[in-house]
Amino acid sequence: MADALTAAYALRLGDDALILSHRLSEWVGHGPELEEDIALANTSLDLLGQARLLLACAGEREGKGRDEDALAYGRDVLDFSNLLLVEQPNGDFAQTMVRQFLFDAYAVELWPRLSASRDEALAGVAGKAAKEAAYHVEQSAAWVVRMGDGTEESHARAQSGLNLLWPYAGEIFEADEVEAALAEKGIAVAPSALREHWQARVEPVLEEAGLAPPEGAGVRKGGRQGRHSEHLGHLLAEFQFMQRAYPGAEW
Amino acid sequence: MVNRAEKARRLAEAVLDPEIPVLTAGDLGIVREVEEDGGRLVVRLTPTYSGCPASEAIRRDVEAALTAGGFVDAVVETCLAPAWTTDWMSEDGKAKLAAYGIAPPARGPVSCPHCGGAAVEELSRFGSTPCKALWRCLGCREPFERFKCL
C-alpha cells in the first residue's frame, strides 16, 4: 500500500546515511593512519547498508516502482532530503570526526527509539542500526576528546571544525508535517524529543575535549526540504556519474 | 525420513562464510527460518551487519546450494528483526574461529587465540571485515583479529 509520508520519512533517514557514507568513503586511501582508514571505511559500509535498507523501504512505500538504486542514482539535488550536516565537506580529519560525532550522538539516540516503531520494516532497520551506531559513537567521541585535548594544533583544528559544523546540528531536531504526523501514529520518532538526549551525550564529550560550541550560532537548515548547500551537487556528480553516463549499467 | 524443510535447512546451514571460510551459515546463526509456504520453500536469512558484503554472497551461495539439492523453487528472503547478535553463534563455531586464529566473540576478557595469553591489547576497533577488530598479544607478540561482540 502506498504511504507517501512513511516513504518521505524513510527517504530522509536513508539520505542521511547514504550521503554521510559517501563522505566517509572519500577518506579511503587517505586516512591519517591505516587503522583509521579502515575504521572510516567500516563506518561508511555500515551506513551504506542502512541506506540501502531505508531507500528500499522508501521505494516500496512510495509505490512507484523505484528501487534503492533508482532512488540513490536517479534523483537530483533538490530531491535529496538529507540533513545539511552530512553533506558538509570532510575538511581535515578533525572536521570529519567532529561531524561524525555530532551525527553519531543523534543516531545512537534515534535508532533504539525507532526500533519500537509501529512500522515493522523501519523497526527492523532501526534495530540493526542501533547496534552499529553504538559502536560508531564510541569511536568518534574518543577522537573528539583525543584531538580536542591533544596538541595545540589538534585542538585548534577540532575547534575550527566545531565552529563550522555546529550551526548545522540544530537541523537534526527540526520537524515538519512528515515527522509530526508519523510521530503521532507511533511510526516516527519526533526529532525534538531527541534534543535533550543528544545534548546529554555531546556536552560532556566537548567538555572533556576542552572544546566549546560557538556562541550565538544560528541554525542552518533546509536539507529536509531539498534546499541544499552547493556541496551536495558536487558530491552527487561523483557519486552518480556512472549511472548518469551509462544508465542501468551493472557489473 | 527427514522432511523437506529440515533437508533445506541443513543445505543452507552448511554454506560457508566467504570471508571467514571456517564458519558456516549455521555456525553464524543467520539461517533464521525455513518453512514450506504453499508448496514453496522459503529460507529466511538475517544479515550480520547492515552493509556486510558477505551477506549477499552467502545469499547467492544458499540459493545455489538449495538449487543443487533439488529445491529449484526455493526462495531466499532477508529478515532484519530480531537483529542478529553474536550470541547466536554456535559453540562449535566459536571453537573453529579460535583454531583459525580469530578470537571468538565473548562478553568477558579477550585472550590470544595463538598462545592463550591474557595480556592483549586492542590496536584498532575495526578490522578487515565489519565483524572484526584488530588486537595484538603482548606475550607471543602476534597480532590477531577479534570477532566483535554485537
Ligand SMILES: [Zn+2]
Ligand atoms: Zn599470544
